[in-house]
Amino acid sequence: MxxxxxxxxxxxxxxxxxxxxxxxxxxxxxxxxxxxxxxxxxxxxxxxxxxxxxxxxxxxxxxxxxxxxxxxxxxxxxxxxxxxxxxxxxxxxxxxxxxxxxxxxxxxxxxxxxxxxxxxxxxxxxxxxxxxxxxxxxxxxxxxxxxxxxxxxxxxxxxxxxxxxxxxxxxxxxxxxxxxxxxxxxxxxxxxxxxxxxxxxxxxxxxxxxxxxxxxxxxxxxxxxxxxxxxxxxxxxxxxxxxxxxxxxxxxxxxxxxxxxxxxxxxxxxxxxxxxxxxxxxxxxxxxxxxxxxxxxxxxxxxxxxxxxxxxxxxxxxxxxxxxxxxxxxxxxxxxxxxxxxxxxxxxxxxxxxxxVHYPSVTVDNLDVRVKPGEEVSLKVLANDPNNLELHYFSWCYAEASSYWDLSKIDLFSEHVLGVAGLQVSIHSNVMDCPFKVDLAFSNSNSAVFTVPKDAKSGDTFHIITEVSNVAKTPLKTYIRRILTVQ
Missing domain, CATH: 3.90.245.10 (Ribonucleoside hydrolase-like)
Known part of the structure; x- marks a missing residue:
C-alpha cells in the first residue's frame, strides 16, 4: 500500500x-x-x-x-x-x-x-x-x-x-x-x-x-x-x-x-x-x-x-x-x-x-520494465470493479514525458502571452503536426502491446499509461503508469 x-x-x-x-x-x-x-x-x-x-x-x-x-x-x-x-x-x-x-x-x-x-x-x-x-x-x-x-x-x-x-x-x-x-x-x-x-x-x-x-x-x-x-x-x-x-x-x-x-x-x-x-x-x-x-x-x-x-x-x-x-x-x-x-x-x-460508483482496483506485475529495441511488450492489467460494473480500458503512450522523444530537437519558439498582472501564462510553439509516432496496439481489453522503436537507445524511456474506468454516469478511473526503460 x-x-x-x-x-x-x-x-x-x-x-x-x-x-x-x-x-x-x-x-x-x-x-x-x-x-x-x-x-x-x-x-x-x-x-x-x-x-x-x-x-x-x-x-x-x-x-x-x-x-x-x-x-x-x-x-x-x-x-x-x-x-x-x-x-x-x-x-x-x-x-x-x-x-x-x-x-x-x-x-x-x-x-x-x-x-x-x-x-x-x-x-x-x-x-x-x-x-x-x-x-x-x-x-x-x-x-x-x-x-x-x-x-x-x-x-x-x-x-x-x-x-x-x-x-x-x-x-x-x-x-x-x-x-x-x-x-x-x-x-x-x-x-x-x-x-x-x-x-x-x-x-x-x-x-x-x-x-x-x-x-x-x-x-x-x-x-x-x-x-x-x-x-x-x-x-x-x-x-x-x-x-x-x-x-x-x-x-x-x-x-x-x-x-x-x-x-x-x-x-x-x-x-x-x-x-x-x-x-x-x-x-x-x-x-x-x-x-x-x-x-x-x-x-x-x-x-x-x-x-x-x-x-x-x-x-x-x-x-x-x-x-x-x-x-x-x-x-x-x-x-x-x-x-x-x-x-x-x-x-x-x-x-x-x-x-x-467507486474506483476500479487494479493489479500489474511491474511498473518499471526493462525492454530492448524492437521488442514487442505485452502490457496486461488485472482489474475488477467493487460494484461489479463493466470496465473500459484505454492505453496510450505519454510521449512528451518519455525521453525517447527529445523536445529540444523540435523547432519550438516561445510565444509569450501576457495575462493577469502581466504574468507570463503560456508558452506555445509553431509545430502544427504532432511529431510523435507511437506503435501501440490495444483494444477495449486488459491487454495492450507496445513495440519499442528499433532506433531506441539505452536509457530511453517510454511512459505507457493504462486507464481503467467503470461504465457509469459519473465514472471513476484508476491509472497505471508503466515506465519502459531501454537497456
Whole structure:
C-alpha cells in the first residue's frame, strides 16, 4: 500500500481558495493533512489596526464554516472510502498565521509556531507545504528555527534535515518572502506553478472549449452544486448570489453586476480553483505524479531548472489547438478531474456503498520494465470493479514525458502571452503536426502491446499509461503508469 503524502495547506482566503478547500475536503482521505494555516498575500491581508488597512480580507471563520458543513456529510463519505479525517481533527490543526500585511514575517504567530513544530518533528516523510497565498508564514517558521539554532552545534544537522524534508509547492509567488528570505537562506525543493494554474483559475475561458465542457453551468448544477448536500451547496459559481464580506465589489463574481459587466460568462459557470493543482499533484491515482515532477499528471508537468527547483515550463502537444502548450500538461486532464469530483460529490448524499460508483482496483506485475529495441511488450492489467460494473480500458503512450522523444530537437519558439498582472501564462510553439509516432496496439481489453522503436537507445524511456474506468454516469478511473526503460 502506498503511503499517503503528508501536507500543510496555507491559504489567503480568496474565493478560489474556498472552492479549492471544499474540493480538498472530499479528497482528504487520500492525503495526510498535518495542518491548515491562514496566511496573507499581496492580494489579501487583514491589516493591523495601526498603519495597515485590511485589503480584500475575507476573515478567519470560513475554514471553520466549511469544516462544519463537511461534518454533515462525513457519515456518508466514510461509507465509500476509508481514511477521512474527523471534523474535530481538522479543527484542531487549523491555525492563524501571519495575516496582517503582504510579506509580513516579523511576528511569530500561532500558525508559524505550529508549522515550526511540524518542520522539526521526527516524522520521516516529506512534508509538502501547499502555498495558496504568500510564503510569509512558512518563512516566519523557518526564520524562528534559524534564530533558535544557528550558531549551535546542532545547526547544520537540523538545517540539512529540514532541507531534505520539505517541499514547497508555490501557486504563483504572492509575496516577496520566498525570494528575499527562503531562497537565500535555505536549499529547499520548490515546485513553482507560476502560470499553468491560471487555466484552472480565472483564465479558464482561454482553454479550448473541447476541454472545458465540465466547467459549464448546467454540468456544475447537475453534478456538483444541486442535490449533493450542504457542503457542495457552498461551492461558488458565477452569478450564484454568493457575496464575500470584505472582498472588493468588482471581484464579487456571484453578483448580477459581475455578470452584467462580464458577458463572456453564463450564470453558474465555473469560477476558479487555481490552488487545487497543488494537491492534485499529491494524489496517488496511479499516475505517479509526485514520484517525479517531470512525469506529469493532474498537477501538471514540470521542468527541472536546478537541483531544487521545478517550474511548469514543460510543453505537451494539444491536438485541439495543434500546438505545444505548457498549459496542456494540466488542461489535458480536465475531464478526468471533473468526472472524479462528480463521483465524490455523489458520495456526499449516498448512504450506502452500493448506491455510488467507486474506483476500479487494479493489479500489474511491474511498473518499471526493462525492454530492448524492437521488442514487442505485452502490457496486461488485472482489474475488477467493487460494484461489479463493466470496465473500459484505454492505453496510450505519454510521449512528451518519455525521453525517447527529445523536445529540444523540435523547432519550438516561445510565444509569450501576457495575462493577469502581466504574468507570463503560456508558452506555445509553431509545430502544427504532432511529431510523435507511437506503435501501440490495444483494444477495449486488459491487454495492450507496445513495440519499442528499433532506433531506441539505452536509457530511453517510454511512459505507457493504462486507464481503467467503470461504465457509469459519473465514472471513476484508476491509472497505471508503466515506465519502459531501454537497456
Amino acid at each position: 502506498i503511503a499517503k503524502k503528508r501536507t500543510v495547506i496555507t491559504t489567503d482566503g480568496e474565493v478560489d481558495d474556498m472552492n479549492s478547500f471544499l474540493r480538498y475536503l472530499l479528497y482528504s482521505n487520500e492525503i495526510d493533512t498535518a495542518g491548515i494555516i491562514l496566511t496573507s498575500s499581496v492580494y489579501h491581508y487583514s491589516g493591523n489596526n495601526e498603519d495597515v488597512s485590511p485589503y480584500r480580507w475575507t476573515g478567519t471563520k470560513w475554514i471553520h464554516e466549511f469544516i462544519d458543513y463537511y461534518e454533515k456529510v462525513y457519515p456518508n463519505l466514510i461509507q465509500h472510502a476509508d481514511g477521512y479525517p474527523s471534523a474535530e481533527y481538522l479543527r484542531s490543526i487549523y491555525h492563524i498565521g501571519n495575516i496582517t500585511a503582504p510579506g509580513e514575517m516579523e511576528e511569530e504567530t500561532d500558525g508559524s509556531r505550529f508549522l515550526e513544530k511540524l518542520i522539526l518533528d521526527d516524522d520521516p516523510r516529506t512534508l509538502y507545504i501547499q502555498t495558496w497565498g504568500g510564503t510569509n508564514t512558512t518563512a516566519r517558521a523557518l526564520k524562528s528555527i534559524q534564530e533558535r539554532f544557528q550558531g549551535t552545534a546542532d545547526w547544520q544537522k537540523i538545517k540539512t534535515k529540514i532541507e531534505e524534508k520539505l517541499v514547497i509547492y508555490i501557486i504563483l509567488d504572492q509575496d516577496v518572502t520566498y525570494r528575499d528570505y527562503i531562497a537565500k537562506e535555505w536549499n529547499i525543493t520548490v515546485i513553482n506553478d507560476a502560470f499553468n494554474f491560471w487555466y484552472f483559475a480565472y483564465m479558464w475561458k482561454q482553454v479550448h472549449p473541447k476541454l472545458t465542457s465540465r466547467l459549464a453551468a448546467q454540468w456544475n448544477l447537475e453534478n456538483i452544486r444541486d442535490n449533493h448536500g450542504p457542503l457542495l451547496k457552498k461551492y461558488a459559481l458565477i452569478g450564484d448570489g454568493n457575496k464575500l464580506e470584505g472582498e472588493l465589489y468588482e471581484e464579487l463574481r456571484g453578483t448580477d453586476s459581475y455578470l452584467n459587466n462580464h458577458p463572456e460568462y453564463e450564470r453558474f459557470e465555473f469560477i476558479s480553483e487555481g490552488d487545487s493543482p497543488s494537491y492534485f499533484y499529491l494524489l496517488e491515482n496511479g499516475l505517479r505524479n509526485a514520484e517525479n515532477p517531470k512525469f506529469g499528471g493532474w498537477g501538471g508537468r514540470f521542468t527541472q531548472i536546478r537541483s531544487n527547483l521545478y517550474k511548469n515550463q514543460a510543453v505537451d502537444y494539444n491536438p485541439f489547438t495543434r500546438r505545444f502548450e505548457s498549459e496542456y500538461t494540466l488542461t489535458r486532464w480536465f475531464d478526468d478531474i471533473q468526472d472524479d469530483f462528480a463521483a465524490r460529490a455523489n458520495w456526499c448524499v449516498s448512504e450506502h456503498f452500493a448506491d455510488a
